[in-house]
Structure formats: structure tokens, C-alpha cells
Amino acid sequence: MSMQESSGVALWRQVADGIERGIADGRFAAGEKLPGEMEIAETYRVNRHTVRRALAALAERGLVRAERGSGTYVEAQRLAYPLRSRTRFSEIVGAGGHEPRGQLIDAGEDIANREIARELGLKIGAPLIRIEAVRLADRTPICVSTTWLSAERFPDAGSVFANVHSMTKLLAHYGVKDYHRASTRITAAIVDATDAARLDLPLGRPVLVVDATDVDMLDQPLVTKRSRFAAERMEFLVENG
Amino acid sequence: MSMQESSGVALWRQVADGIERGIADGRFAAGEKLPGEMEIAETYRVNRHTVRRALAALAERGLVRAERGSGTYVEAQRLAYPLRSRTRFSEIVGAGGHEPRGQLIDAGEDIANREIARELGLKIGAPLIRIEAVRLADRTPICVSTTWLSAERFPDAGSVFANVHSMTKLLAHYGVKDYHRASTRITAAIVDATDAARLDLPLGRPVLVVDATDVDMLDQPLVTKRSRFAAERMEFLVENG
DNA sequence: TCAAGTTGTCTATGTTAATAGACAACTTGA
DNA sequence: TCAAGTTGTCTATTAACATAGACAACTTGA
Structure with missing residues (x-):
């Protein structure tokens, strides 16, 4: 698959950002199972390994947790707008x-x-x-x-x-x-x-x-x-x- | 030189963004000469070729113009806040x-x-x-x-x-x-x-x-x-x- | 004229990113 | 139990990224 152009931003980072955005705005709710790696790969039109790189980056930050044989789950609980906090x-x-x-x-x-x-x-x-x-x-x-x-x-x-x-x-x-x-x-x-x-x-x-x-x-x-x-x-x- | 970590954003892109920021906020005024490629490379602690990659990306967008033997100059004229425009x-x-x-x-x-x-x-x-x-x-x-x-x-x-x-x-x-x-x-x-x-x-x-x-x-x-x-x-x- | 400084271009090397395929290990539900 | 689907882990290959050095071509100012 060809990149649209050389943006200077790695594909796995673009995928990670996209998933994180999905978590932030609630499309992927806390505790919910993400789509499978293959499905994510098809959605973003990248290789499964690239998706795994993205998920690994999110897992390291504690946003998701992978369970072998089952799926990858959203860890982050939403902040629910704590008043006056940033x-x-x-x-x-x-x-x-x-x-x-x-x-x-x-x-x-x-x-x-x-x-x-x-x-x-x-x-x-x-x-x-x-x-x-x-x-x-x-x-x-x-x-x-x-x-x-x-x-x-x-x-x-x-x-x-x-x-x-x-x-x-x-x-x-x-x-x-x-x-x-x-x-x-x-x-x-x-x-x-x-x-x-x-x-x-x-x-x-x-x-x-x-x-x-x-x-x-x-x-x-x-x-x-x-x-x-x-x-x-x-x-x-x-x-x- | 070792990257601080794998951020997923290419070094040349980080340099380009930094220079563009300098142009946007006026540290590099329109028509002004940028620092030399070697000096920029030292500032960001990257190779000169990486700087050239960044400058090439900016030149392609028309933000800067390189003059052989002389220097690289800022092309973009600042927008000066056109009223009600974005x-x-x-x-x-x-x-x-x-x-x-x-x-x-x-x-x-x-x-x-x-x-x-x-x-x-x-x-x-x-x-x-x-x-x-x-x-x-x-x-x-x-x-x-x-x-x-x-x-x-x-x-x-x-x-x-x-x-x-x-x-x-x-x-x-x-x-x-x-x-x-x-x-x-x-x-x-x-x-x-x-x-x-x-x-x-x-x-x-x-x-x-x-x-x-x-x-x-x-x-x-x-x-x-x-x-x-x-x-x-x-x-x-x-x-x- | 000439030296210093600049951008442009070439070769070379090692690392990272991305793709591709195969299979193992595990979970789930029928 | 078993088939289907999931994540985990290998190997392998190609392209992009980044560094390093050298030198050419050009501009500027003394």
C-alpha cells in the first residue's frame, strides 16, 4: 500500500492517533473491545503489523490492554470534565x-x-x-x-x-x-x-x-x-x- | 545522534515545523535570511542533510526560497490578521x-x-x-x-x-x-x-x-x-x- | 582578485518504518 | 470437543530516514 505522500509522520503514529481520537471522543468506550487488528488494518489500509505497532504505543501509555485470543480493550476511563480542572x-x-x-x-x-x-x-x-x-x-x-x-x-x-x-x-x-x-x-x-x-x-x-x-x-x-x-x-x- | 525516543514523527518534519513556527511568529521575518544550514543543524542537533530535507519541504510549500551561495530566505508574507477572515x-x-x-x-x-x-x-x-x-x-x-x-x-x-x-x-x-x-x-x-x-x-x-x-x-x-x-x-x- | 561562507550534489552506511507470510498460543461460542 | 477468531512471535524484504564525508558551484565582502 502506497502512502499518499511523505508526510514525515509514521503510519503507525497516524493509526495510533486515530484510535486515540476514537477513545477520546467515545466511539470506543472504556472497557469496550476494539475492532480486531485485521479489521483496523483494513480500515486504515495498512498492514496488520503497523496496527500492532500503533496498539503497542497506546498500550504503553495505558490507553488499551491486549488480551491474547480475545481482543484489545479500552483502558482509559473518560475524565468527565472535572470542573475547573484542565x-x-x-x-x-x-x-x-x-x-x-x-x-x-x-x-x-x-x-x-x-x-x-x-x-x-x-x-x-x-x-x-x-x-x-x-x-x-x-x-x-x-x-x-x-x-x-x-x-x-x-x-x-x-x-x-x-x-x-x-x-x-x-x-x-x-x-x-x-x-x-x-x-x-x-x-x-x-x-x-x-x-x-x-x-x-x-x-x-x-x-x-x-x-x-x-x-x-x-x-x-x-x-x-x-x-x-x-x-x-x-x-x-x-x-x- | 540518538533520537530521544521513537515518536513516529520524522526528524526532518520536526525541524520543518520548528522553522515554520519561527516564520509564523515573526522570529524569521519575510524576506529575511534564515540561519545557515550548518547553524540550523547545530541548533536542532541533526545532520545538515536532515535540515536540507526540512528546508526542501518548506520550499515546496513556498514558505522559503534557497539561493545558492547566499542563503535561504523567508518567502511568506504574514497575513496581518485580515478582519473576519480565518x-x-x-x-x-x-x-x-x-x-x-x-x-x-x-x-x-x-x-x-x-x-x-x-x-x-x-x-x-x-x-x-x-x-x-x-x-x-x-x-x-x-x-x-x-x-x-x-x-x-x-x-x-x-x-x-x-x-x-x-x-x-x-x-x-x-x-x-x-x-x-x-x-x-x-x-x-x-x-x-x-x-x-x-x-x-x-x-x-x-x-x-x-x-x-x-x-x-x-x-x-x-x-x-x-x-x-x-x-x-x-x-x-x-x-x- | 581572493578567501570565506553559502547552497547543491554525489557516495556510502546503518537504522527505522512498512509490508508480507506463516504459524503458535489462546479465547470464545456452538 | 472443536472450529473460528483473536493476539503473539517469528523470518524476510523493500523503502524511507538519518548520519557522515567530500567536493562542486556560487555569492559576498574585504
């Missing part, structure tokens, strides 16, 4: 937030405005599925997020989501086996009335606004979302640089 | 902002509070040099920043800075040849009265607050800074993920 940036922004973990507030239909149409590669006015969720840490709301996806590409996604309650499972239902973060934008704003109530935040307080779009392996946009974090309860920590 | 996250947060480019507002002395003492590895109450600056784009203020560094480690830094007007040159004056970003934290707040005036922003508007600390090659903290960006004039774009 949450790793990559968990929240770089990769995390695929799963609308936390409580589902609402799921319904919507129409694409210009911004969402651009992000998802749709026409303005295209039908959308809209999912609203809130994340809690020790019963304190940290973040509210709105997720949009095309109702044409994912027909009846609303009722599917109501059943599976998982974005990954919903996408898998439509044949999307893997996807990753394409872009993330960060800005700040004043909380609006609806979010203030959901975040249990006084009016006039600042929120961090994170816009993110996920794409499939062919860089086709799948979902786009906007998350609002209570700034006084959350800070993003960027790793070294 | 500024690359790495330029601002990941690496950028070493130079207090833009207008110097004030430089004076200060005392370390608990937070700054922790970041710089000093005792509370230790004497500091404080530098205030504002960044403009088309005469519109985008960001105000405060930079602190130890007055003990960098005695008379205030007067030195007043002469050289450059953080890099100031550090070089004390023998610091290279340094990099250790940590970056992002949160949001409501603008205070002083910053509102400097940013030409109404009271009550949100600002993005970026805390960053730079360290030398031995991970000893050198400077720490807090930047406040007018959220309505700036957004951070995170590359792929």
Missing part, C-alpha cells in the same frame, strides 16, 4: 464531541441557513435534522450543543436517532464506518436567553462558541455542530505547540 | 504571539501573583518585567496582551526592551537562542474597562482570553503572557484535527 483541548475541540453524550434535550427538523449549507455542502433551505444536547459534570451543565445533518442524505435520521441515541450508531446505520473532524472554529459570545436557562447561567455571561464539522474518509461533510461552553466553568488547554 | 489557529495560539508586534503601550515593573509565579516557576512577589502591547489590523485593534518575565533572570530587561523593541532580541541578549510554546489555555470573559478602551470595544462585550507560556530548550519557563481578543473581530481556526 480538560485536554483535543478531547473537546480537536476530536471530542462526536457523541452528544449527556442529556438529549430535543431532536427535530430544521432548514439550512447559508452557514450550515456551506459547511455541509448543501443548498440553502435544504432539510436538516437538528439535535440539541447538554453536557453535565456533577449535575452542573458545562456545554449545550446543536448538531445538524442532512435530512436527504440521512432520511428519517430523527426517528433513527430517537432509537439508537448515538451519533456514531446513527451514521453507521447509513453505512458510515469512520469519520473525523474537518474543521473547528473558536470564538466567544454573550449567552442568549435559551442557553442561559439550559446552562443555568445568568444573562450577560460569556460563552465559548465552538463550531465543528465532521467528514467521512472521502472528506464529504457529514455533520456540523455548534457548542456553547460556559466560559467560567471551562477552559481549553492546548498541548505544547 | 486566521490560522497555530499562528495565534499554537506558536504565534512571541513578538509583541503591533504597538507597544507600556513597559514597566510588576510583582508575581500566584498564577504568574506558578507559570514562571518563581515565588509569589518576585519582581517582574511587564510589557503591554496592542495588535492592529487596518487600524482596528484586535488584541491586547500583557507579557511578564522574571526581573531576576533578566535584569534591566525593561531598559533592554526599550532599546531593542523585540522579545526575541531581548531573550537573545540574555543568551536564549531558541524557545517554544509550552502551554496555551483559552477561555472567555467580559472585557474590562481598560481593555475596552484599548480595544475600542463597548463595555460588556466578550473577549477571548489566551494564556500562554514559553519555555527554553530545557523546558525552563521564560515568559508568560495573557492576550485578550475582541471576540467579534476574531475567531480561531483549528486545523483539521
Whole structure:
């Protein structure tokens, strides 16, 4: 298998990063069994030995544990947003937030405005599925997020989501086996009335606004979302640089 | 030369990233000559051929241009924060902002509070040099920043800075040849009265607050800074993920 | 003109990354 | 018990990475 180009980043490292991202954002939950080495190799189109190199690197860091004859299991328990402690940036922004973990507030239909149409590669006015969720840490709301996806590409996604309650499972239902973060934008704003109530935040307080779009392996946009974090309860920590 | 460990990232890529960071944050200005290949090789403690591999990668992207017999020159002209356009996250947060480019507002002395003492590895109450600056784009203020560094480690830094007007040159004056970003934290707040005036922003508007600390090659903290960006004039774009 | 310093190019060598195949050791479920 | 599927461990080969040295081609400034 030919590399797309010489990026200077070893293939096993790219695979390891991909799996770690899957663990960080919850696609691979703690205690859960990872796909088999052969299946991972096929997913990333690399040799099984390359996958084993990646898994060995993750195992050395304690993220996974291999059991001979059985499988490889996720060790890391998620940090669950300890309040005011430093949450790793990559968990929240770089990769995390695929799963609308936390409580589902609402799921319904919507129409694409210009911004969402651009992000998802749709026409303005295209039908959308809209999912609203809130994340809690020790019963304190940290973040509210709105997720949009095309109702044409994912027909009846609303009722599917109501059943599976998982974005990954919903996408898998439509044949999307893997996807990753394409872009993330960060800005700040004043909380609006609806979010203030959901975040249990006084009016006039600042929120961090994170816009993110996920794409499939062919860089086709799948979902786009906007998350609002209570700034006084959350800070993003960027790793070294 | 032995690698510190097998990181999965090729040495030439690490060197290329380091040089690109230097270009992004202004340590290597547009049109300026880079250090010679031998000097870069000594700085990063790699072979000259590895440096050439890194420079070739940068040249292919148009960031630098090599001139035989003369030197290698920086091609990229800095983006200068086009208003509302997407500024690359790495330029601002990941690496950028070493130079207090833009207008110097004030430089004076200060005392370390608990937070700054922790970041710089000093005792509370230790004497500091404080530098205030504002960044403009088309005469519109985008960001105000405060930079602190130890007055003990960098005695008379205030007067030195007043002469050289450059953080890099100031550090070089004390023998610091290279340094990099250790940590970056992002949160949001409501603008205070002083910053509102400097940013030409109404009271009550949100600002993005970026805390960053730079360290030398031995991970000893050198400077720490807090930047406040007018959220309505700036957004951070995170590359792929 | 000339010496010093720069980038460009060649050969050579050892290490690491990645692929490929085969089989052993073990677990699971029928 | 046994077949299927899993991880573990070998050998082997090719390509990329990294180092080392030497010298050519060129620029710059004294």
C-alpha cells in the first residue's frame, strides 16, 4: 500500500492517533473491545503489523490492554470534565464531541441557513435534522450543543436517532464506518436567553462558541455542530505547540 | 545522534515545523535570511542533510526560497490578521504571539501573583518585567496582551526592551537562542474597562482570553503572557484535527 | 582578485518504518 | 470437543530516514 505522500509522520503514529481520537471522543468506550487488528488494518489500509505497532504505543501509555485470543480493550476511563480542572483541548475541540453524550434535550427538523449549507455542502433551505444536547459534570451543565445533518442524505435520521441515541450508531446505520473532524472554529459570545436557562447561567455571561464539522474518509461533510461552553466553568488547554 | 525516543514523527518534519513556527511568529521575518544550514543543524542537533530535507519541504510549500551561495530566505508574507477572515489557529495560539508586534503601550515593573509565579516557576512577589502591547489590523485593534518575565533572570530587561523593541532580541541578549510554546489555555470573559478602551470595544462585550507560556530548550519557563481578543473581530481556526 | 561562507550534489552506511507470510498460543461460542 | 477468531512471535524484504564525508558551484565582502 502506497502512502499518499511523505508526510514525515509514521503510519503507525497516524493509526495510533486515530484510535486515540476514537477513545477520546467515545466511539470506543472504556472497557469496550476494539475492532480486531485485521479489521483496523483494513480500515486504515495498512498492514496488520503497523496496527500492532500503533496498539503497542497506546498500550504503553495505558490507553488499551491486549488480551491474547480475545481482543484489545479500552483502558482509559473518560475524565468527565472535572470542573475547573484542565480538560485536554483535543478531547473537546480537536476530536471530542462526536457523541452528544449527556442529556438529549430535543431532536427535530430544521432548514439550512447559508452557514450550515456551506459547511455541509448543501443548498440553502435544504432539510436538516437538528439535535440539541447538554453536557453535565456533577449535575452542573458545562456545554449545550446543536448538531445538524442532512435530512436527504440521512432520511428519517430523527426517528433513527430517537432509537439508537448515538451519533456514531446513527451514521453507521447509513453505512458510515469512520469519520473525523474537518474543521473547528473558536470564538466567544454573550449567552442568549435559551442557553442561559439550559446552562443555568445568568444573562450577560460569556460563552465559548465552538463550531465543528465532521467528514467521512472521502472528506464529504457529514455533520456540523455548534457548542456553547460556559466560559467560567471551562477552559481549553492546548498541548505544547 | 540518538533520537530521544521513537515518536513516529520524522526528524526532518520536526525541524520543518520548528522553522515554520519561527516564520509564523515573526522570529524569521519575510524576506529575511534564515540561519545557515550548518547553524540550523547545530541548533536542532541533526545532520545538515536532515535540515536540507526540512528546508526542501518548506520550499515546496513556498514558505522559503534557497539561493545558492547566499542563503535561504523567508518567502511568506504574514497575513496581518485580515478582519473576519480565518486566521490560522497555530499562528495565534499554537506558536504565534512571541513578538509583541503591533504597538507597544507600556513597559514597566510588576510583582508575581500566584498564577504568574506558578507559570514562571518563581515565588509569589518576585519582581517582574511587564510589557503591554496592542495588535492592529487596518487600524482596528484586535488584541491586547500583557507579557511578564522574571526581573531576576533578566535584569534591566525593561531598559533592554526599550532599546531593542523585540522579545526575541531581548531573550537573545540574555543568551536564549531558541524557545517554544509550552502551554496555551483559552477561555472567555467580559472585557474590562481598560481593555475596552484599548480595544475600542463597548463595555460588556466578550473577549477571548489566551494564556500562554514559553519555555527554553530545557523546558525552563521564560515568559508568560495573557492576550485578550475582541471576540467579534476574531475567531480561531483549528486545523483539521 | 581572493578567501570565506553559502547552497547543491554525489557516495556510502546503518537504522527505522512498512509490508508480507506463516504459524503458535489462546479465547470464545456452538 | 472443536472450529473460528483473536493476539503473539517469528523470518524476510523493500523503502524511507538519518548520519557522515567530500567536493562542486556560487555569492559576498574585504
